[in-house]
Amino acid sequence: MDILRAIDNMHGPVFLLAYGAFVAAVIAIVALAQRLRDPTRGLPPPLVPSSPDPYEIAFLRGGKNEVTRLAIFELVGKGHLHVLAPGKEPKDWQVDRSSGSLGQSCDGTSIQRRVFGAVQKPTKAAEIFSGGVPGQLDEYLTPYDARLKEEQLLANADMVARGRRVYVGGLGLMAAPGLFKLATALAEHRGNIFFLVVMAVIAVSVYTGAASPPRTTARGRAYLRSLQLAYASTERSKESSLGTRESSPTRLPEPSISGSSSPGLAMAAAPVALLPAIFGFEVLEGTSFDSLKQMFSQGSRGGAGCGAGCGGGCGGCGGCGGCGG
């Protein structure tokens, strides 16, 4: 009761400062706890495969949103979609079909076909996510989800449940003093609660970003890091396979990635889609796909948002920030 009395009697600005420090401490402790209780910490990552699946990697890194982005990248690269840029603002840019159908050349299994099918007319990036396109890929992503959980690269249901309990517990602890102060202020008809409300909104947002149970395990993050190291030289020479900003999107041959950075080297047998799959759409900056990078870094702000799209909170998307890029 003493502590409640102390909170009640605390002068507004003093309370805000103290509460701010308390919130920061809770966020740091819970975020650290979420990492430390990961049972895969210290486990060596899987070996880098000879033929990595870009869609599996994209799913590991950023969930169904990242897979959707990757499919659009390949569809643009193969000439089935193209980017319309009616104005200067990337959030207004659209992808549209270049042809009525995919023909024979596209991957018949599906992810690309489903995404292509969802683009019936010029469509903004935000509309792709808010229109539920990523959700239409669930049936194709279930095998990836199962395998990645079996390999302990994604958190399984048990880990997620325990992580949520920690999250909820920490949220309650963090919110309690603020709610008490708010309640006493309202009970005493004090109206100076604006800053408290703003702080609460910011605190919950930051807490969710930092302390949500991670979707990717420590082993999964180590595996992604291995892939990034293994393909670092390819990333440095991205213009040789992805073209430069001044050119139209490079038509992607099949198969197509340069494993080596020296000019004039023949392409080794690995898909160019590996680059955005491993490094994210940021890798497209400065290449002939730069417009896609700009478009999707804006897209989510008007769309479903990180939490809904990534299925685990922005902090768990392994690079969600922002969900569109």
Next chain:
Amino acid sequence: MYRATFGELPALGVGLGFRRPYLADIFQHRESIDFLEIIADHYLGPSRKTEEELGLLAQHFTLLPHGLNLSIGSAEGIDAGYLQKMARLVRKIDPPWWSEHLGFTRAGGMHIGQFSPLPYTRAAIEVVCRNMDRVKRVIDAPLMLENITYMVSLPMAEMTEGDFLAEVVERTGCGILLDVTNLHINAINHRFGPQDYLGRLPLERIVQLHFAGVEAQDGLLIDSHAQPTGPEIWDLLQTVLARAPVRGMILERDENLPPVEGLLDELRRARDMGREAGRWQ
């Protein structure tokens, strides 16, 4: 110390001298590359990035560290700091053996910047033996010494290069990393027969081979490591494989990098040669 262990060294097969432009390629073709030789000097510093790269390579391949600056022939002795760093690297990756060059890169406290040949004299052998005693106190993994190329035959030689190498390995207990390309280059430039050279060596000590292409410049051959392996090198490799219990071969390519498929073809050919000679499965 090493004499008793040569027979127990594993047969590694055929690998590649690791070069960063091929980093992604080696993962894409892991099944075609039996092991990697890394330039040890690239991993002696504390950089986080090189530590990560080393960890990644070690997870996927057997790594053999190949030093550049031990300067085993320096009369002023081994650089203690370099030796400690090399020891740390060897402990970290635990290779079946490691290698360096039979020559020197430091003299009078200065770095020469390239491998310099030793005079083939008894005094030089004593220097190498003294330095090797120090190395063996710090690093207990077997060391293979590589024959280097030289433009000038130093005067007052008391023996041939082959006899010099033979006595060094006999006295120090080291093994031999026979660079077949270097042997060919020296034989042509200095007009001796490679078979005579091989006849001087304790063949049971030849544990590893290097091979690479040669280039001609101003009437001399040089070890540029910038060309495909030529027929004369393949012939010499076949001769050595038939006679020596080689455990591993490394293809070296530093410049004029081709598509990785070209290197893999050479690895396949070398692997088949070794298999036919009964060196590995």
